[in-house]
Amino acid sequence: MLYLAxxxxxxxxxxxxxxxxxxxxDAYLRIALMALVFLIGLGLGSDWKRIMGIVRRRGLxxxxxxxxxxxxxxxGGVLAGLLCGMVWRTGLVIASGFGWYTLSAVIIGDALGxxxxxLAFVANIVREVLAIxxxxxxxxxxxxxAATASAGATAxxxxxxxxxxxAGPDWAVPAFISGxxxxxxxxxxxxxxxxx
Amino acid sequence: xxxxxxxxxxxxxxxxxxxxxVQRSGKVIRVLLSVLVAALLxxxxxxxxxxxxxxxxxxxxxxRSLALGGLPLVFSVLLVWLLTRRKG
Numbered sequence: 305m306l307y308l309a310x311x312x313x314x315x316x317x318x319x320x321x322x323x324x325x326x327x328x329x330d331a332y333l334r335i336a337l338m339a340l341v342f343l344i345g346l347g348l349g350s351d352w353k354r355i356m357g358i359v360r361r362r363g364l365x366x367x368x369x370x371x372x373x374x375x376x377x378x379x380g381g382v383l384a385g386l387l388c389g390m391v392w393r394t395g396l397v398i399a400s401g402f403g404w405y406t407l408s409a410v411i412i413g414d415a416l417g418x419x420x421x422x423l424a425f426v427a428n429i430v431r432e433v434l435a436i437x438x439x440x441x442x443x444x445x446x447x448x449x450a451a452t453a454s455a456g457a458t459a460x461x462x463x464x465x466x467x468x469x470x471a472g473p474d475w476a477v478p479a480f481i482s483g484x485x486x487x488x489x490x491x492x493x494x495x496x497x498x499x500x
Numbered sequence: 501x502x503x504x505x506x507x508x509x510x511x512x513x514x515x516x517x518x519x520x521x522v523q524r525s526g527k528v529i530r531v532l533l534s535v536l537v538a539a540l541l542x543x544x545x546x547x548x549x550x551x552x553x554x555x556x557x558x559x560x561x562x563x564r565s566l567a568l569g570g571l572p573l574v575f576s577v578l579l580v581w582l583l584t585r586r587k588g
Contacts, residue, residue, distance in 0.1 A: 307534075307538060308541055311538040312542070312544060312545040313545060314545065315543060315544060315545020315546040315547075315549060316545040318542075318549060319546045319548065319550035320550075323550075324550055326547065326550055329543055329547055330547075332539075333540065333543045333544070333547075336540045336543065337504065337507075339507075340537065340540065341507040341508045342507045342511040343532060343533055344508070344511065345507065345508040345510065345511020345513075346529060347511075348515060349512035349522070350516070350520075351515075352512070352519075365584060368583065368584060369580055369584070372576065372579045372580045372583055372584075373579075376572070376575035376578065376580065377572035378572070379572075380572035380574060380576065384567035384568045384571040384572070385568070387571075388563075388564045388567055390564075395568060398568045399568065399572040422553075422557050422561065425554070426554060426558065426561050426569075427561075427565040427568035428569060430566055431569035432544075434569060434570055436541060438573075446577065446581040446585070447584075447585065449581070450577045450580050450581040450584075453576040453579070454577045456573070456576065461504060462540065462544060465536070465537045465540065466537065466541075469537060
């Protein structure tokens, strides 16, 4: 599992040392992600009856993951805001990005200025990177549900393969549901918390 | 997210239609998954490493962004772990 963190670090190092032309990076990223999700789907489809059985038996528990993840994230955001000497609301707003750094940073930057936008961007990248690095460890110590929680909204894209690698292919469904629900909440919650 | 859903749907559909073929190529799929995950994370890292804006903002934002990114992660993990472990 160490190779996941190493791949990420190798990327950061390469980006730092070489001036890489990134015009195609997003396209490659999307192709890799689509291929990954397609392969995860193949596994799910070939085992469809059993997977649906799991969803029927534990559907409610699966829905609990995004709800609890959202509540926990917001609690952590308020605490972090207070610790950093900011208005508690700012912590709440940044944490409600749930790791989706592009969207949350754009909304927050628009409302609170470029400095807060950058902070929201970096804080949510930090969440995603920490999740990628910690998911194998969290899975061993606390299981797949906790690993899915750590990824926040990114459980539906970048972190999904990391979760299924660590916790097993059965976790693709809860990861997709949790990440999907949280992704839908970002454009709702960020403006709501900005307005209070 | 639509293109992601389409890729997942295509995979699930093909898996439902040809379950035997998919299960036979389980090993190939696992290797492909490993390679693709590594490629994905490398590209993510490449984007972060190449972004001078993020990197130059890090010293000033470092501790705050660590708290604002890390504490939400820690609290959501703890909450989910505490409230789902007995049923799990």
